[in-house]
Amino acid sequence: MTSLYFLGNTILTVCLYVLILRLWMQRVRVNFYNPFTQFIVRITQPIIGPLRKVIPSIKQIDTATWVLLYxxxxxKIIFISYYGMINESIWTSKYLLYAIAVIAHAFGHLLFWLLLFRAILSWVSRGQSNADELLAQLTEPLIAPIRRIVPPLGMIDISFMIFVFILMFLNMLAVDVFGYLWLIL
Known part of the structure; x- marks a missing residue:
């Protein structure tokens, strides 16, 4: 049972990450000729394409992708409940609110990993790879305001560290608000 829970939870989390990345890439208008961007678009298009015919976009909001993400x-909440991680009925209306927490949790973790990969790539590739370009386009809008307040100290840019501390604080705050649910997401 534990292995099936791990497998299902991992697959659903990766699906959430891919959908969040697609929405985020549209929002920050990344280079859509980047191979990594093309990969995300190609693996989501078979589902989102037909869904867009039923759920049209509202101005610049990709409603179909948001509905699929939700x-x-x-x-994922129903899956976690099925494996006994949540002690409530499967049909409770709280699950509709829990889904928003699932999205926020996935976004925070995805952001952490993107920042970590960007930091590691900055040591190795020095901004010359497609992955580094994409990571910079995705994370720079979040890091730039911190960098304006706290400029780099010589060759050391601590804005990443400050942003990660903010993420950790928000994670601890969410544990206080959601309790055990946040820890199992």
């Missing part, structure tokens, strides 16, 4: 989050 649906996957609800499935």
């Amino acid at each position: 649906f996957v989050a609800v499935i």
Whole structure:
């Protein structure tokens, strides 16, 4: 049972990450000719393409992708509940609110990993790879305001560390608000 829970939870979390990345890439208008960007678009297009015919976009909001993201989050909550991690009925209306927490949790973890990969790549590739370009386009809008307040100290840019501390604080705050649910997401 534990292995099936791990497998299902991992698959649903990766689906959430991919959908969040697609929405985030659209929002910050990354280079869509980047191979990594093309990969995300190609693996989500078979589902989102037909869904867009049913759920049209509202101005610049990709409604179909948002609905699919929310649906996957609800499935993850039901999956966690099925394995006995949440002690509530499966049909409770709280699951609709829990899905928002699932999305926020996935976004925070995805952001942490993107920042970590960007920091590691900055030591290795020095901004010359497609992955480094994409990571910079995704994370720079979040890091730039901190960098304006706290400029780099010589060759050391501590804005990443400050942002990670902010993420850790928000994670601890969410544990205080959601309790055990936040820890199992």
